[in-house]
Amino acid sequence: MSDTALEQAVQKLRADGADEGVVAAFERRFAQLDDPEAGFMRGTDLEPVEDVPALEDLPDADADPDASANANANPGAPAIAVLKLNGGLGTSMGLRGPKSLIEVKPGHSFLDVIARQAAGRPLVLMNSFSTDEATRAAGVDARTFLQSREPKLREDDHAPVAWPADPTLEWCPPGHGDVYVSLAASGMLDELLADGVAWAFISNSDNLGATPDARIPAWAQAHDVPFVMEVVRGTPADRKGGHVARRRDDGRIVLRETAQTPPDDDSFTDVERWRYYNTNNLWVDLRALRQLLRQDPAGPRLPLIVNRKTVDPRDPGSTPVLQLETAMGAAIGAIEGARAVLVPRSRFAPVKTTDDLLVVRSDAYELHDDGTMRPTFDGPPPVVSLDPEFYKSLSDLEQRFPHGPPSLREARSFTVTGDVTFGADVAVRGDRKVEA
Structure with missing residues (x-):
């Protein structure tokens, strides 16, 4: 066979x-x-x-x-x-x-x-x-x-x-x-x-x-x-x-x-x-x-x-x-x-999810003329965990961050649970959790 x-x-x-x-x-x-x-x-x-x-x-x-x-x-x-x-x-x-x-x-x-x-x-x-x-x-x-x-x-x-x-x-x-x-x-x-x-x-x-x-x-x-x-x-x-x-x-x-x-x-x-x-x-x-x-x-x-x-x-x-x-x-x-x-x-910084994309889009990385994405943070990169029920797709992410990503350069971790829409000029510092 x-x-x-x-x-x-x-x-x-x-x-x-x-x-x-x-x-x-x-x-x-x-x-x-x-x-x-x-x-x-x-x-x-x-x-x-x-x-x-x-x-x-x-x-x-x-x-x-x-x-x-x-x-x-x-x-x-x-x-x-x-x-x-x-x-x-x-x-x-x-x-x-x-x-x-x-x-x-x-x-x-x-x-x-x-x-x-x-x-x-x-x-x-x-x-x-x-x-x-x-x-x-x-x-x-x-x-x-x-x-x-x-x-x-x-x-x-x-x-x-x-x-x-x-x-x-x-x-x-x-x-x-x-x-x-x-x-x-x-x-x-x-x-x-x-x-x-x-x-x-x-x-x-x-x-x-x-x-x-x-x-x-x-x-x-x-x-x-x-x-x-x-x-x-x-x-x-x-x-x-x-x-x-x-x-x-x-x-x-x-x-x-x-x-x-x-x-x-x-x-x-x-x-x-x-x-x-x-x-x-x-x-x-x-x-x-x-x-x-x-x-x-x-x-x-x-x-x-x-x-x-x-x-x-x-x-x-x-x-x-x-x-x-x-x-x-x-x-x-x-x-x-x-x-x-x-x-x-x-x-080694692959973008596999909208969590990763939010970090790259934020001020945690700066794009330079030679194409390098240089980190602006000290230590390890911020860890972002967005509720997949509401943020998994790109359209969902952009709908809930209509003013763009928050500042993450001083963040260690950022966790969002539930359906939350963010305004302008949001900054995350240290470890932060947001729940709907």
Whole structure:
């Protein structure tokens, strides 16, 4: 049954025009599906990572973005492209358009700020089928390529699902681990290398702390490191995030996500033991990636993540399906010689909810001409907790803060319970709770 299901899925992929590398990567994920232990990592098989250099200890590099694009012209300052994952919709905030087009400061969207941060370097966006048209219409000066898509599989027999009511729902993205194969399949990898770009700095479009820092690729190139993951020191708030560890059997660094932990393994949330957590800010030597893809068009051997949903996510009674995904950070365990670098938490400030958006929009951060969002507070950033019943969507947030966000630069925490509308010139200082 599985062989027939795979044949049907591959046929559907090829009819959709999928590149052979995309097909090969899907076939690998499908094969992993037959192993119930595929991707699982037990804490007893792992050890903490000890030897993680800190960004502040790396030597300076000549980071002049106007220098020659030839990566060999100055080995100390390799040419960098800024690559942003731009496939997400703002569904968590009640939107149906690209999340990156949400305004973060008056008149400036995520993409506007990112374009400033690129500072003359090539800016590349990996769009999804859902975000491509709207992103192009926004007129941001960037190169784009499409993330691939694959058939959703029926949970019962693993055959590609049919959904005549809306055929677009038969497809799903294969997770951001697809970036390596799609970069090549689109021709963007060859284009960047032909332009003399040696390294790609890859991060999520909602993380405005992820600005290019030439010290990292300069250090990596000097030490023959083809892949670098930026990590932060773990706190209790990170206990559900992906952490790095070292495999006992071969000493290789790996990334372990929640979905890769067996149900009977309670070691995952021990932030003191695992210490270092993934920011999803990654540095990839494009020359090494091209060589890897020539040897294996399916790309780095990434662990499988099975996402269980219904074919129509808005209809829990629709056909149960599996989405076969991978995480791009997992390449740290698949690329020989990969390393991690400890960075300040200011480089890891993703905006996932309206709570996060309120902080970024407030005076707790100032937008500078170079695109950096510099904190104005001392100590950790303010923690905002807005009642999700009334503030979850962007329209709800803006309706209840009609005069803009309150001052948060002197806040430690701000909790709102119930339906509260705020006036102008509100300032939060210290720890404050407001109840309707």
